[in-house]
Amino acid sequence: MHNNGDPQQKKFRIALVFPPAMHPSSPPLGIASLKGHLGAEEGLVVRNFDLNLAYYETAFEWLRDGRLRMSIQGMDHDTTARKAGAARDFLRGHAEPGAFFEQARYDAHAGVYTGFESVLNGLFDNFSRKMLLGLPVPPLARRFFECIIEPVRAFKPDLIGFSILFSQQLFFGLGLAGLCRGTGAKIVFGGATFSVMPDPGGLLAGPVRVFAGKDQHELDAGALMDFMIVGEGEAGLGSLVENLASGEGVFAGVPGLIRRGDRGLESEPPQAIANLNDLAAPDFSDFPLDRYHSPVRVLPYLASRGCPWRRCAFCTHQKTYLDYREEWPERTAERLWKLAREYGTSHFCLVDEMIQPHRLDRISSCLLAAGVEIFFSAYAKPSGFTRPILQRAYRSGLRVLMWGLESASQRVLDLMRKGTKAVRAGEILEASSLAGIWNLLFVIFGFPTETEEEWRETVEFLDARSGEIDALSKSRYVLLHGSDMFCDPAQYGISKVMDRPRRDPVSIAYDYETETGLSQDEVTVEFEKLLPRLSGIGRSPYFGQFREHMLLFAAKEKGKAGRAEVRESVPEDAETGSEESALPDDE
Numbered sequence: 001m002h003n004n005g006d007p008q009q010k011k012f013r014i015a016l017v018f019p020p021a022m023h024p025s026s027p028p029l030g031i032a033s034l035k036g037h038l039g040a041e042e043g044l045v046v047r048n049f050d051l052n053l054a055y056y057e058t059a060f061e062w063l064r065d066g067r068l069r070m071s072i073q074g075m076d077h078d079t080t081a082r083k084a085g086a087a088r089d090f091l092r093g094h095a096e097p098g099a100f101f102e103q104a105r106y107d108a109h110a111g112v113y114t115g116f117e118s119v120l121n122g123l124f125d126n127f128s129r130k131m132l133l134g135l136p137v138p139p140l141a142r143r144f145f146e147c148i149i150e151p152v153r154a155f156k157p158d159l160i161g162f163s164i165l166f167s168q169q170l171f172f173g174l175g176l177a178g179l180c181r182g183t184g185a186k187i188v189f190g191g192a193t194f195s196v197m198p199d200p201g202g203l204l205a206g207p208v209r210v211f212a213g214k215d216q217h218e219l220d221a222g223a224l225m226d227f228m229i230v231g232e233g234e235a236g237l238g239s240l241v242e243n244l245a246s247g248e249g250v251f252a253g254v255p256g257l258i259r260r261g262d263r264g265l266e267s268e269p270p271q272a273i274a275n276l277n278d279l280a281a282p283d284f285s286d287f288p289l290d291r292y293h294s295p296v297r298v299l300p301y302l303a304s305r306g307c308p309w310r311r312c313a314f315c316t317h318q319k320t321y322l323d324y325r326e327e328w329p330e331r332t333a334e335r336l337w338k339l340a341r342e343y344g345t346s347h348f349c350l351v352d353e354m355i356q357p358h359r360l361d362r363i364s365s366c367l368l369a370a371g372v373e374i375f376f377s378a379y380a381k382p383s384g385f386t387r388p389i390l391q392r393a394y395r396s397g398l399r400v401l402m403w404g405l406e407s408a409s410q411r412v413l414d415l416m417r418k419g420t421k422a423v424r425a426g427e428i429l430e431a432s433s434l435a436g437i438w439n440l441l442f443v444i445f446g447f448p449t450e451t452e453e454e455w456r457e458t459v460e461f462l463d464a465r466s467g468e469i470d471a472l473s474k475s476r477y478v479l480l481h482g483s484d485m486f487c488d489p490a491q492y493g494i495s496k497v498m499d500r501p502r503r504d505p506v507s508i509a510y511d512y513e514t515e516t517g518l519s520q521d522e523v524t525v526e527f528e529k530l531l532p533r534l535s536g537i538g539r540s541p542y543f544g545q546f547r548e549h550m551l552l553f554a555a556k557e558k559g560k561a562g563r564a565e566v567r568e569s570v571p572e573d574a575e576t577g578s579e580e581s582a583l584p585d586d587e
């Protein structure tokens with residue numbers, strides 16, 4: 001469609017970039033989905049670059065050869081280099097067979113790895129900011145960034161798309177974009193981070209406040225990008241590419257597009273993909289799948305968009321998408337099977353915001369009916385799950401459920417509008433555990449108006465259920481712009497909302513005051529005190545971050561023998577089976 005069938009016409013080249021910095025345990029889904037969507041178009045060449053992985057790999061290489069010198073956890077440089085390198089190799093499964101699954105050894109290496117990455121990422125985020133602001137940085141820091149962006153420049157793209165999933169990627173992305181200015185490529189930024197920002201266009205409108213170290217500066221971030229896309233990338237990027245490739249230069253109607261036009265900032269409303277079943281499968285073919293920091297390939301997969309509940313008062317995830325849509329369960333089973341065969345893996349993380357019991361059950365039934373042998377994890381809310389649903393999910397390969405428990409105080413849960421019962425949540429965790437599924441719990445401490453007694457209720461719940469909790473992801477409550485609580489703070493007992501003095505342009509966190517319950521400062525202090533106790537709950541304090549690793553442990557311990565072979569006999573017409581015929585009648 002773009003070159004009108006003329007083979008002589010130059011193809012339009014698109015580089016999709018996933019910037020640092022987060023531990024690279026699995027490949028990035030966002031740009032894989034975009035490549036799947038755009039890749040089949042005639043006249044386009046789409047290449048994905050996981051610069052997050054490249055950043056980690058380069059850092060470990062430079063650490064080893066001495067170009068990068070760091071000291072962590074009281075160790076000198078040589079010891080840091082040796083131990084961090086050994087931790088990376090261990091997490092990639094390069095130790096002797098089975099060593100990865102020795103819990104104490106895993107924890108020791110994961111501890112060094114997380115210590116290393118937190119110092120590394122702080123250091124290079126600061127270098128990136130300074131480079132953007134024109135402040136002095138060590139020559140090696142600039143060379144480091146030049147080194148990781150070079151493959152993108154060598155590809156000679158017409159368009160470079162930076163995918164910003166998490167806010168900590170922004171300055172890395174902008175810094176790398178700055179190194180691509182002058183290549184002639186247009187630059188577009190997109191990703192979930194912008195979709196939850198109250199005013200994403202503000203980044204393009206004029207100078208934004210940026211901190212480098214202790215000092216405040218101004219940065220014209222808009223000069224580093226030609227476009228921003230908010231909302232789902234498939235609709236916006238597809239339309240933008242069509243526009244650029246045809247040379248039309250008319251941007252009206254490109255979904256979610258924001259740009260600096262002749263008359264100031266121009267923006268178009270975002271658009272949701274109406275039917276997820278029409279989307280192509282994600283394309284992971286550009287990623288070096290055996291270099292991720294996991295001993296077994298684990299692929300992410302998204303089978304729905306948005307959240308079917310979308311009522312939790314503290315949440316902004318639900319706002320990332322315009323509405324909730326889901327793929328047919330038969331399609332999900334078929335896609336997982338195809339991805340398993342294509343990429344030689346049997347481990348998947350379903351990254352849907354929240355899977356409902358009946359939907360999990362239908363997906364499980366389809367996987368079982370089609371004979372697809374995989375292991376997978378999913379996110380859920382502890383309500384509505386029954387023993388048969390959990391047992392069938394286990395049989396279909398579900399090994400980890402990541403539950404948004406949030407609190408064990410019923411008053412707090414009700415105030416959150418979580419739609420769960422604390423007592424029932426405990427029973428569901430027990431049933432899940434008995435079914436053989438490992439439970440990861442998300443818990444929030446210090447919800448506005450929460451009292452010491454209610455806080456204790458949650459701690460006591462965690463203690464009492466510790467046998468059924470395999471991992472814990474604990475956090476302090478943060479008031480986020482865009483959440484329902486931000487829109488109507490008084491309804492949640494928040495008497496005052498205050499801006500933060502050191503706000504980065506993408507930060508959506510605010511300070512607040514309450515008239516009852518623990519104050520924000522008390523929450524900070526009490527939470528710090530509680531952390532050592534909470535760290536003892538679960539099999540590993542690192543599973544909350546390394547969720548792919550948790551899936552591997554869970555699949556190994558109670559799973560089908562070894563790594564599952566994907567059966568050749570899955571019928572091609574799995575997607576066409578009716579929902580009814582796919583449901584088993586064994587209850």
Ligand code: SF4
Nearest residue numbers: 307310311312315353
């Ligand atoms: S916290 Fe989870 S269940 Fe609640 S609205 Fe957000 S995504 Fe949905």
